[in-house]
Amino acid sequence: xxxxxxxxxxxxxxxxxxxxxxxxxxxxxxxxxxxxxxxxxxxxxxxxxxxxxxxxxxxxxxxxxxxxxxxxxxxxxxxxxxxxxxxxxxxxxxxxxxxxxxxxxxxxxxxxxxxxxxxxxxxxxxxxxxxxxxxxxxxxxxxxxxxxxxxxxxxxxxxxxxxxxxxxxxxxxxxxxxxxxxxxxxxxxxxxxxxxxxxxxxxxxxxxxxxxxxxxxxxxxxxxxxxxxxxxxxxxxxxxxxxxxxxxxxxxxxxxxxxxxxxxxxxxxxxxxxxxxxxxxxxxxxxxxxxxxxxxxxxxxxxxxxxxxxxxxxxxxxxxxxxxxxxxxxxxxxxxxxx
Amino acid sequence: xxxxxxxxxxxxxxxxxxxxxxxxxxxxxxxxxxxxxxxxxxxxxxxxxxxxxxxxxxxxxxxxxxxxxxxxxxxxxxxxxxxxxxxxxxxxxxxxxxxxxxxxxxxxxxxxxxxxxxxxxxxxxxxxxxxxxxxxxxxxxxxxxxxxxxxxxxxxxxxxxxxxxxxxxxxxxxxxxxxxxxxxxxxxxxxxxxxxxxxxxxxxxxxxxxxxxxxxxxxxxxxxxxxxxxxxxxxxxxxxxxxxxxxxxxxxxxxxxxxxxxxxxxxx
Numbered sequence: 238x239x240x241x242x243x244x245x246x247x248x249x250x251x252x253x254x255x256x257x258x259x260x261x262x263x264x265x266x267x268x269x270x271x272x273x274x275x276x277x278x279x280x281x282x283x284x285x286x287x288x289x290x291x292x293x294x295x296x297x298x299x300x301x302x303x304x305x306x307x308x309x310x311x312x313x314x315x316x317x318x319x320x321x322x323x324x325x326x327x328x329x330x331x332x333x334x335x336x337x338x339x340x341x342x343x344x345x346x347x348x349x350x351x352x353x354x355x356x357x358x359x360x361x362x363x364x365x366x367x368x369x370x371x372x373x374x375x376x377x378x379x380x381x382x383x384x385x386x387x388x389x390x391x392x393x394x395x396x397x398x399x400x401x402x403x404x405x406x407x408x409x410x411x412x413x414x415x416x417x418x419x420x421x422x423x424x425x426x427x428x429x430x431x432x433x434x435x436x437x438x439x440x441x442x443x444x445x446x447x448x449x450x451x452x453x454x455x456x457x458x459x460x461x462x463x464x465x466x467x468x469x470x471x472x473x474x475x476x477x478x479x480x481x482x483x484x485x486x487x488x489x490x491x492x493x494x495x496x497x498x499x500x501x502x503x504x505x506x507x508x509x510x511x512x513x514x515x516x517x518x519x520x521x522x523x524x525x526x527x528x529x530x531x532x533x534x535x536x537x538x539x540x541x542x543x544x545x546x547x548x549x550x551x552x553x554x555x556x557x558x559x560x561x562x563x564x565x566x567x568x569x570x571x572x573x574x575x576x
Numbered sequence: 577x578x579x580x581x582x583x584x585x586x587x588x589x590x591x592x593x594x595x596x597x598x599x600x601x602x603x604x605x606x607x608x609x610x611x612x613x614x615x616x617x618x619x620x621x622x623x624x625x626x627x628x629x630x631x632x633x634x635x636x637x638x639x640x641x642x643x644x645x646x647x648x649x650x651x652x653x654x655x656x657x658x659x660x661x662x663x664x665x666x667x668x669x670x671x672x673x674x675x676x677x678x679x680x681x682x683x684x685x686x687x688x689x690x691x692x693x694x695x696x697x698x699x700x701x702x703x704x705x706x707x708x709x710x711x712x713x714x715x716x717x718x719x720x721x722x723x724x725x726x727x728x729x730x731x732x733x734x735x736x737x738x739x740x741x742x743x744x745x746x747x748x749x750x751x752x753x754x755x756x757x758x759x760x761x762x763x764x765x766x767x768x769x770x771x772x773x774x775x776x777x778x779x780x781x782x783x784x785x786x787x788x789x790x791x792x793x794x795x796x797x798x799x800x801x802x803x804x805x806x807x808x809x810x811x812x813x814x815x816x817x818x819x820x821x822x823x824x825x826x827x828x829x830x831x832x833x834x835x836x837x838x839x840x841x842x843x844x
Contacts, residue, residue: 327741365662366655366835381662390663396655396835400579401586411582415664 315375316463316491317341317363319518322372324358333358333367335516341463341491347505347524348495350513356495359513360465363493364392377462388416389462391490393452393469398440405443405451406436418459426454426484430477446472453481457488466494470501499562502527512544512553519544519553531558578670583678588685590645597641597686601634602693608634609697620704621801627698627706628790629798632782633760635690639683639718639781643725643752646675650733651745655835668830672730672823676723683722687714691789709791717784720815724777727822728752734829737836767797773806780815784808 317339324334334355350356361367362374365381374381377389398408409427413420427433430450435443443451453469469485470478482504485492494505495513502510506525511518519542522530531554536543540552560574587593608630616626650657660666691714695707708714732748759778762768773779773796783794783806793805 361835365658368834376662384662386665386667387663388665392659394655394659397659398656399653400656400660401582401649401653403582403586407582411579412664415660415666417665 315340315342316377317465317493318373318375319359319362320373320375322359322362322374323370324355324362324367324516325370326358326368332370332516334362334518336372337516337518338372339511339518339520341493343491344509345485345492345505345507346494346509346511346521347502348493348511348513348518349499349502350495350497352497354513355516356497356513357467358516359518360392360467360493360495361394363465364390364394364397366394366397388418388459390465391456391458391461391463392465392467393449393456394465394467395440395448395452398452398455402439402441404437404439408440409436412455413459416459420458423454423458426458427451430454430480444472446474446477449473450477450481453484457484457490461490464488464490464492466492468496469494470496470498499527512542514544514551515546517544522553526555528561528563529555530562531555531560532562533559579666579674580677583674584681587642587645587678587682593641593645593682596644597638597682598689598693601638601690604634605630605690605693605697609701613701623698623702623704624706624790625798625801627694627702628786629764630698631690631694631708631789632786632794632798633764634694635687635718635785636721636756636760636778636782637753638686638690639721639725640752640756642679642682642686642722643729644749646679646726646729647733647745647749647752650730651737651836654737654833657830657833658835661830661833668827668833671830672727672826675726675730676823679722679726680719681722683718683725684715687718687721687785694789708789710788713788714785717781717788717815720812720819721781721785724781724815724819724822725752727819727826728777730826731822731829734826734833738829738832738834741836763796764798767800767803770796770804770806774810774814777815777818780811780818783811784815 318341319337319339322334322337323332325332332355337355337359348356348359358367362369363376363381365374365384369381376384377387379387398412400408400411403411405427409420409423413423424436427436432447432450432454435447435451440448440451449469449471450473453466456464456466466485469481473481485494486505492508502508502524506523508524509520510522510524510527511520512522513519522541530541533540533552533554534549535552536550537552537554537558539557540554543550543552545551613626616622657666657671660671661668688711691708691711695705699706729752732751733745736744736748756778759776760782763773763779763782768776768779773783782798786794786798787806787808793808794811795801795805796803
């Protein structure tokens with residue numbers, strides 16, 4: 238263990254050391270290494286893969302996924318699809334998202350990862366708000382670069398509601414017209430969340446928690462097919478978290494939700510689960526199994542998934558391992574422990 | 577999907593625009609009527625020319641504040657627009673037209689207020705009624721000018737957002753004002769070639785506003801009544817051409833709008 242620590246030092250926070258994708262020869266070598274390793278891993282997750290005492294995946298949890306690669310058995314009707322997506326912001330020397338692949342059908346997933354790992358960038362890429370430098374993103378079956386007028390997508394990202402400086406009440410009317418729906422349900426939800434007082438104020442005058450809640454309610458309004466939620470519970474009090482969770486569980490939309498709070502996974506036991514580290518998307522797991530998942534240093538025979546970090550390989554195991562995921566409130570803490 | 581009503585409402589209730597577009601210009605009108613008019617030759621014709629020249633330049637600058645307001649607010653909404661064009665019924669053309677309508681309405685109001693203030697102050701100073709000769713013409717030119725300012729601001733901002741980076745934003749925000757000062761004051765004192773005056777949209781607006789207020793054609797040099805007169809249909813054609821071109825360019829650039837953080841525009 239000490240030797241390992243000397244070799245890898247502290248795992249997180251860490252500097253991203255990535256293959257240089259500007260040099261194809263280096264990239265290809267890295268990819269080959271990964272391809273050799275991956276077949277040793279258990280094949281796509283399904284209820285069988287998880288052991289006898291693991292409850293089966295809900296049909297809503299959708300397709301099987303090659304663990305560790307994020308590759309998914311795809312089929313028609315995918316509402317959100319990432320294919321080897323890289324995101325890099327202008328002026329940055331590292332990729333915010335590195336080769337993410339994912340298919341989201343009529344199902345709900347949580348993406349968990351430490352702060353700064355690329356979760357928000359992944360969602361922004363799906364909304365056409367982040368610079369995709371490689372790969373393809375398809376939303377509701379269309380390439381996000383050319384999509385237009387598809388009203389069935391909702392998000393809680395505050396910046397998409399900054400069309401003009403108007404009070405929330407007027408923003409609701411404008412948004413209802415833009416989405417082609419009625420604003421009645423949204424106003425009712427805002428009342429139910431005790432946010433009636435905010436409708437006379439513009440978004441930028443609200444507290445962080447109020448802004449987040451309003452964003453969540455806008456995202457779920459107007460009968461969306463796909464909802465992308467970025468840290469939907471940040472700065473939200475317990476009672477309203479509960480209400481939000483109920484809304485998410487009852488929603489008919491496909492949902493991709495990202496968070497850095499592992500505790501939240503207990504609220505969504507039937508949802509799919511992905512981890513994100515240093516821009517890499519790892520999964521799929523099952524959120525209800527979070528109490529049985531362990532994180533380990535290095536590669537293990539029984540690992541369900543493994544991923545490369547700047548400081549070494551990390552593997553995920555089920556049932557036994559070094560550090561239980563449930564021991565951590567968030568992934569920053571967890572990775573700090575195994576380092 | 578049209579946002580003309582909410583945008584018009586947002587523009588009309590923008591108090592900063594009212595301050596820079598009306599209150600600040602009124603201050604200059606007071607100076608023009610009571611301070612700078614000292615050396616004016618006697619006679620009604622000179623007083624009308626002088627008043628009309630002040631109206632045309634100040635109305636031009638007042639309209640320019642519209643462009644600056646639109647440019648500033650658009651940088652805060654790049655993500656909203658990028659999302660809106662993909663996942664709502666909002667279209668680039670609808671958005672551009674909505675903004676043009678809002679800018680046209682505000683331009684109309686600004687010009688009428690300028691005309692009101694000018695005629696009140698200058699008439700009081702010269703002890704004779706110097707009122708606008710052609711109010712409908714002022715209305716039409718103002719709407720066109722508002723649309724031009726909107727198109728200009730949108731096109732400039734989108735070039736910066738999509739291709740140059742937000743650090744250039746402060747320059748772009750002031751560019752319409754700089755050009756308004758440059759071309760507006762140049763025509764007051766310098767004899768520019770006629771073809772240039774017809775092709776330059778700022779001079780088109782200034783010439784047309786002058787003629788609408790004075791009732792007589794604008795001249796190559798507004799302060800020299802003896803210089804060559806300009807033919808207003810060509811000025812109208814020049815201005816309409818610019819409006820169409822800029823709105824088209826704005827619609828094309830809007831389709832490619834890039835989501836940027838306004839923090840990128842920080843200078844320090």
